[in-house]
Amino acid sequence: MTLDLDPETDLSFTRLLAVPRALVWECWTRPEHIPHFFIPAPNKVTAVDLDLRVGGRFNTVFDVDGQQMDNRGVYLEVVSQERLVFTDAYTEGWKPVPEPFMTAILLLSDAPEGGTTYTAIARHRTPETRKAHADMGFFEGWGTVATQLESYAKGLIR
Numbered sequence: 001m002t003l004d005l006d007p008e009t010d011l012s013f014t015r016l017l018a019v020p021r022a023l024v025w026e027c028w029t030r031p032e033h034i035p036h037f038f039i040p041a042p043n044k045v046t047a048v049d050l051d052l053r054v055g056g057r058f059n060t061v062f063d064v065d066g067q068q069m070d071n072r073g074v075y076l077e078v079v080s081q082e083r084l085v086f087t088d089a090y091t092e093g094w095k096p097v098p099e100p101f102m103t104a105i106l107l108l109s110d111a112p113e114g115g116t117t118y119t120a121i122a123r124h125r126t127p128e129t130r131k132a133h134a135d136m137g138f139f140e141g142w143g144t145v146a147t148q149l150e151s152y153a154k155g156l157i158r
Helices: 019-030 127-136 140-156
Strands: 009-015 044-050 058-064 067-071 074-079 084-085 101-110 116-123
Touching: 009 101, 009 127, 009 140, 019 084, 019 116, 019 140, 116 140, 127 140
Parallel strands: none
Antiparallel strands: 009 116, 044 058, 058 067, 074 084, 084 101, 101 116
């Protein structure tokens, strides 16, 4: 499945990570790993509750500058070691939220020289929401998350 990106509403970047795809997948799908990379340091993930299945919950709590941020969402697509799609447009049980922000799409593939080709896409409902996310630092923030993920995963290589 190929994704057509809409420059008006989508943000995206691709990076090569020097860790195996299976390990990147494990980090994104096991709750004990999420706090180690999912938000740019020095901010922290203080709670994770995952139910890895379509319609299952992807809930996190962030500590950002001493403020607790509750993030609730669901998985829309789970294709082992290839694609993970989650959104804050719904909570578990397909309950719509009044002000959704985005749908995240993570694409993983084996890089030709080894490691993982990692693509992160953030889809937004409107160009204004996309612009707000870009202005908040999408590229820097998600880039930092990718760097933290790679560093953490390297430490897990057996």
